[in-house]
Amino acid sequence: MKGYVQKNYPTPVKRWVQTMDLRDNPELIAEYRETHSQGKIWPEILQGIRDCGLYEMELYILGTRLVMICEGPADLDWDEAMARMAAGPRQAEWEAFMAKFQKCDPDQRSDEKWQMMERMFHVY
Numbered sequence: 799m800k801g802y803v804q805k806n807y808p809t810p811v812k813r814w815v816q817t818m819d820l821r822d823n824p825e826l827i828a829e830y831r832e833t834h835s836q837g838k839i840w841p842e843i844l845q846g847i848r849d850c851g852l853y854e855m856e857l858y859i860l861g862t863r864l865v866m867i868c869e870g871p872a873d874l875d876w877d878e879a880m881a882r883m884a885a886g887p888r889q890a891e892w893e894a895f896m897a898k899f900q901k902c903d904p905d906q907r908s909d910e911k912w913q914m915m916e917r918m919f920h921v922y
Contacts, residue, residue: 807853810872816912819901820862827862830899846886850879862901866912880909 820827832838834857847855854869870879883889884907893911897904902911 802856805854807871811853811869812872812874814868814870814876815915815917816866816868817915818864818866818912820859820864820899821901822862826899827859830896831859833895833899840888840892842886842888843892846883846889849886850883852879865915877909884908 820830851874852868852870854867856867858865858867889908893906893908894904897906900911
C-alpha cells in the first residue's frame with residue numbers, strides 16, 4: 799500500500815473522523831464513487847467545504863462502510879462549520895441526491911447522517 803501524502807499547514811490543525819454506511823448495492827456504490835470522482839462532484843459542494851473553514855475532506859471506502867476525515871484549524875467550531883455548509887448553495891439538493899446511496903433516513907441532514915468516531919488509540 800502506498801499511503802497518502804498529507805499537507806502541512808502553518809497553524810495547528812484539528813481532525814474529525816466520521817462514518818456512515820452505504821446501501822449494499824454494487825451498482826449504487828459504483829455510482830456513488832463516480833459521483834465523488836474528480837470533475838463529477840458538484841462545484842458548489844466543493845466550494846461549500848472550503849467556505850465552511852475546512853482545509854481537507856477525504857472519504858475512504860471498504861465495502862459499504864465509509865469513513866470521512868476532515869481537517870481544519872484547531873479553533874474551528876465543528877457545529878458552526880456544518881451549519882454554514884448546510885446553508886450553502888445546492889447543499890440540500892446534494893443531500894437529497896446522496897440519500898439514495900446512503901443507508902440512513904433520506905430526510906436527515908449531513909451532520910445527522912454521519913456519525914462522529916471516537917479516537918481510541920494514538921501512538922503517544
